[in-house]
Amino acid sequence: MRKRKKKAMATEEKLYLRFSAFHRLSHFLLIVSFFGLVLTGIPLAFQGHDWARWLYSLLGGYPTCGYIHRICAGITFLCAFLHFAYVSNLMLWKGEGAKILWGVESILLQPKDVMDILADLKWLLGFGPRPAFDRWIYWEKFEYLSLLWGTIVMAGTGFLLWFPTTFSIIFPGWVMDMALIAHRYEAILAAAFVFTIHFVHTHLLPDRVPVDEAMFTGRVSGEELQHERPVQYKRLLDAGVLEAYRVPPNKTLSFISKVIAVPLLLIGLLLTSLMVSSLIIDLI
Ligand code: HEM
Ligand code: HEM
Numbered sequence: 001m002r003k004r005k006k007k008a009m010a011t012e013e014k015l016y017l018r019f020s021a022f023h024r025l026s027h028f029l030l031i032v033s034f035f036g037l038v039l040t041g042i043p044l045a046f047q048g049h050d051w052a053r054w055l056y057s058l059l060g061g062y063p064t065c066g067y068i069h070r071i072c073a074g075i076t077f078l079c080a081f082l083h084f085a086y087v088s089n090l091m092l093w094k095g096e097g098a099k100i101l102w103g104v105e106s107i108l109l110q111p112k113d114v115m116d117i118l119a120d121l122k123w124l125l126g127f128g129p130r131p132a133f134d135r136w137i138y139w140e141k142f143e144y145l146s147l148l149w150g151t152i153v154m155a156g157t158g159f160l161l162w163f164p165t166t167f168s169i170i171f172p173g174w175v176m177d178m179a180l181i182a183h184r185y186e187a188i189l190a191a192a193f194v195f196t197i198h199f200v201h202t203h204l205l206p207d208r209v210p211v212d213e214a215m216f217t218g219r220v221s222g223e224e225l226q227h228e229r230p231v232q233y234k235r236l237l238d239a240g241v242l243e244a245y246r247v248p249p250n251k252t253l254s255f256i257s258k259v260i261a262v263p264l265l266l267i268g269l270l271l272t273s274l275m276v277s278s279l280i281i282d283l284i
Pocket of ligand 1: 042065066069
């Protein structure tokens with residue numbers, strides 16, 4: 001018994017690298033820009049409510065919030081450019097195109113994901129075992145796709161709102177109106193999605209509370225890897241490369257991740273409840 005406990009502790013202490021410094025930096029820039037955009041944009045969409053006017057003036061009001069919104073949009077463009085350059089480099093110069101588009105390492109949807117979704121539904125209804133996932137679970141792939149799609153929509157429509165006089169010469173008035181409506185409602189949808197769905201599995205699952213540090217420290221424990229992504233664990237173990245992913249703990253990064261992420265969780269949840277209650281009040 002004691003032997004087994006000792007063995008479990010040893011597995012727990014083993015840490016493996018899941019995200020490189022580049023991915024962590026990109027995700028960090030994304031957090032900064034997304035929160036900046038949400039906090040300076042959402043109050044405009046809810047300007048009929050006291051909390052929104054209070055938040056807007058707290059952040060500097062007009063025109064400061066407009067400047068913050070545009071600077072954060074610039075950071076989003078930088079993230080998109082970095083990601084595009086990273087993927088192009090891997091595909092065109094490193095010859096990893098096939099690996100990015102297809103197979104177990106790809107973050108794009110594969111036929112196995114359809115089987116995983118069905119198996120997961122069966123498991124949730126109590127009719128089968130939990131499916132065994134590889135490096136990316138299907139909902140992580142959907143999150144990635146929704147970020148790609150969301151960025152294209154928000155950047156496109158946001159650009160039209162940024163230069164209304166110029167674009168009004170090119171496009172009819174209804175295009176400009178549609179851009180504002182799409183920007184506003186996609187913003188509410190994106191914020192609510194990130195602050196609920198993304199936050200549930202990165203902060204609020206019982207084994208993650210108060211934060212899943214993987215995107216900050218880049219590390220996951222051997223136990224978590226084995227439990228969450230057994231196919232990847234076994235694949236790396238069988239290929240004899242698992243140990244190459246071993247990394248030492250980083251207590252400083254782990255502490256910083258909590259200090260940054262916990263207040264953001266609270267802000268996100270508070271903002272979502274304010275948005276939802278304001279939408280309900282506006283409806284009735
Ligand atoms: C990525 C590029 C983006 C650009 C270029 C952009 C640009 C703009 C511009 C120019 C405005 C008009 C208000 C102003 O002048 O300050 C605006 C409004 C707004 N933005 Fe953005 N934005 C972007 C992304 C986002 C994101 C990611 C969100 C939230 C998730 C967001 C939320 C909003 C909201 C809610 C409004 C107010 C719309 C209304 O008047 O109801 N924006 N944006
Ligand atoms: C406090 C804020 C946040 C925390 C703690 C957080 C945490 C995480 C973690 C732990 C992962 C890795 C999950 C895995 O092991 O695959 C992740 C992935 C990801 N995050 Fe975040 N995140 C935050 C904010 C955001 C924001 C604001 C966005 C986008 C607007 C975002 C978009 C993504 C995407 C697209 C992925 C990759 C897909 C996935 O693995 O789920 N995150 N995040």
